[in-house]
Amino acid sequence: MSDTSDQEQIVAEAKKFAAEEIRPFAADFEEQAAIPKDLIDKMAQKGYLSASFPKEWGGLGLDPVYYGLLTEEIGKACASTRGLITVHTSLVGEAIVRWGSREQKEKWLPLMTSGKKIACFALTEPLVGTDARSVQTTYRKEGAKYIINGSKKWITCGCIADYFLVVAGGEKGIGAFLVEREFGGITTTPIKGLLAGRAAHIAEIEFEDVEVPAENIIGKEGSGFTYVVNTALDHGRYSIAWGGIGIAGEALDNMVTYSRQRSQFGRKLYKHQLIQGIIGDAVTKTHAGRALCLRAGEMRRDGHPDAVMETTIAKYFTSKIAMEITIDAVQVHGGNGCYNRYPVERLFREAKILEIIEGTSQVQQEIISSFGLRRYYRV
Amino acid sequence: MELKDKIRKFIENNLVVFEDEAEFEDSDNIFEMGFVNSLFAMKLVNYIESEMGIQVANDDLEISNFNSVDRIAEFINTKGGGAPSQ
Numbered sequence: 170m171s172d173t174s175d176q177e178q179i180v181a182e183a184k185k186f187a188a189e190e191i192r193p194f195a196a197d198f199e200e201q202a203a204i205p206k207d208l209i210d211k212m213a214q215k216g217y218l219s220a221s222f223p224k225e226w227g228g229l230g231l232d233p234v235y236y237g238l239l240t241e242e243i244g245k246a247c248a249s250t251r252g253l254i255t256v257h258t259s260l261v262g263e264a265i266v267r268w269g270s271r272e273q274k275e276k277w278l279p280l281m282t283s284g285k286k287i288a289c290f291a292l293t294e295p296l297v298g299t300d301a302r303s304v305q306t307t308y309r310k311e312g313a314k315y316i317i318n319g320s321k322k323w324i325t326c327g328c329i330a331d332y333f334l335v336v337a338g339g340e341k342g343i344g345a346f347l348v349e350r351e352f353g354g355i356t357t358t359p360i361k362g363l364l365a366g367r368a369a370h371i372a373e374i375e376f377e378d379v380e381v382p383a384e385n386i387i388g389k390e391g392s393g394f395t396y397v398v399n400t401a402l403d404h405g406r407y408s409i410a411w412g413g414i415g416i417a418g419e420a421l422d423n424m425v426t427y428s429r430q431r432s433q434f435g436r437k438l439y440k441h442q443l444i445q446g447i448i449g450d451a452v453t454k455t456h457a458g459r460a461l462c463l464r465a466g467e468m469r470r471d472g473h474p475d476a477v478m479e480t481t482i483a484k485y486f487t488s489k490i491a492m493e494i495t496i497d498a499v500q501v502h503g504g505n506g507c508y509n510r511y512p513v514e515r516l517f518r519e520a521k522i523l524e525i526i527e528g529t530s531q532v533q534q535e536i537i538s539s540f541g542l543r544r545y546y547r548v
Numbered sequence: 549m550e551l552k553d554k555i556r557k558f559i560e561n562n563l564v565v566f567e568d569e570a571e572f573e574d575s576d577n578i579f580e581m582g583f584v585n586s587l588f589a590m591k592l593v594n595y596i597e598s599e600m601g602i603q604v605a606n607d608d609l610e611i612s613n614f615n616s617v618d619r620i621a622e623f624i625n626t627k628g629g630g631a632p633s634q
């Protein structure tokens with residue numbers, strides 16, 4: 170792991186990078202429906218595609234707290250770009266770091282670090298979302314290969330991915346397979362007409378008799394969901410928690426700035442007490458969410474047994490307040506808030522996605538409630 | 549604390565059913581009984597690694613290694629861990 174001042178420096182540089190290379194173009198990325206290849210290459214050079222990986226694998230070796238702060242900076246500038254690191258680094262990369270064999274790590278991680286290979290996480294299907302253990306994509310073993318068949322939907326970065334971490338069911342239960350595009354039999358189709366994530370290369374994917382070498386299974390047949398998918402989703406939720414704070418913070422910046430610049434009734438907007446109420450709430454929620462994310466990060470860093478739960482709570486909370494604050498930021502902007510020349514219009518749409526991905530808010534509520542019903546029981 | 553007691557305590561702290569509904573023997577399969585969920589499996593691995601000082605590798609990823617107090621204790625002993633920390 171890098172020492173603290175190095176890590177602070179990396180996050181400060183990421184903030185500058187986001188300000189120069191990402192934020193000014195976020196609306197264009199949406200319009201072009203693409204995070205440009207050039208940006209992905211620059212991010213790879215800076216180490217942002219592997220910021221949390223141990224240095225041994227070419228990563229920046231950021232601990233969870235600093236990796237979270239870096240995710241926040243990228244997510245503040247552009248949610249689709251943050252989506253790339255959520256799936257490539259947090260979901261797929263961290264699952265390999267945790268459960269890949271030495272050979273798998275040696276083969277895949279350096280290519281993911283350098284950005285030569287982009288990875289996506291293929292769990293959701295047209296008919297299977299929240300009930301993820303019921304995936305209909307199948308694997309079957311034939312000699313030294315697995316044959317994979319099925320469809321996946323809403324897969325972030327699916328259009329540009331070289332590696333697909335595919336969750337499929339078979340004889341021994343659910344398995345997680347690192348499927349390479351060059352194996353053939355894979356068709357990716359961009360999904361158009363999305364509310365948000367429009368630049369995130371979201372795809373529908375067909376796997377037709379894809380032949381996957383046996384050594385590409387991560388973990389074991391039957392333990393793919395329990396260990397590999399759960400590990401990936403835990404890292405994904407952590408990333409989304411910080412993504413939520415990124416959106417909330419960006420909306421707050423825009424709300425405050427606008428309220429100090431625009432006047433009505435001969436007074437700046439912020440002078441109206443009802444606007445002050447909105448701003449006061451937005452500041453409070455953002456600080457609270459950030460504190461939760463930092464706490465979850467520290468618990469992850471320290472291997473605290475409740476780290477998974479705190480991460481879930483942080484994800485649920487920040488996605489919710491990102492939605493609330495972006496709704497208010499649009500309100501403070503009035504008509505301009507409904508116009509895509511103003512970032513709050515995009516932030517408002519992006520926030521909604523966070524309440525749906527990596528486990529919907531309803532699922533988080535159930536998990537948190539189940540935890541609370543025991544933890545806080547007094548007789 | 550004995551190894552099995554520590555494991556039992558960890559399981560009890562992570563049940564998805566209420567304490568009074570969760571009576572189990574050391575040999576009972578806690579997953580099949582519905583006392584824990586799949587998030588528990590991951591937390592258990594983290595716990596074993598941080599508390600018992602052993603590394604769980606991808607080859608060890610069989611639910612059967614972790615589905616009862618007895619099996620978990622056996623796994624930890626085979627891996628040479630388990631020195632109680634208190």
Ligand SMILES: Cc1cc2nc3c(=O)[nH]c(=O)nc-3n(C[C@H](O)[C@H](O)[C@H](O)COP(=O)(O)OP(=O)(O)OC[C@H]3O[C@@H](n4cnc5c(N)ncnc54)[C@H](O)[C@@H]3O)c2cc1C
Nearest residue numbers: 290291292293297298299323324325366525526527529531
């Ligand atoms: C922009 C975007 C990017 C995405 N990227 C990826 C990706 O990279 N990889 C991937 O695998 N997936 C991805 N997804 C899919 C996403 O994870 C799913 O949309 C999500 O898990 C919800 O599944 P669903 O859409 O099928 O909704 P459903 O599961 O059908 O849920 C519909 C509604 O029912 C509720 N519901 C369902 N079950 C319960 C329950 N038991 N109790 C209470 N309420 C319940 C839900 O909360 C929700 O409100 C992405 C989605 C979007 C929109």
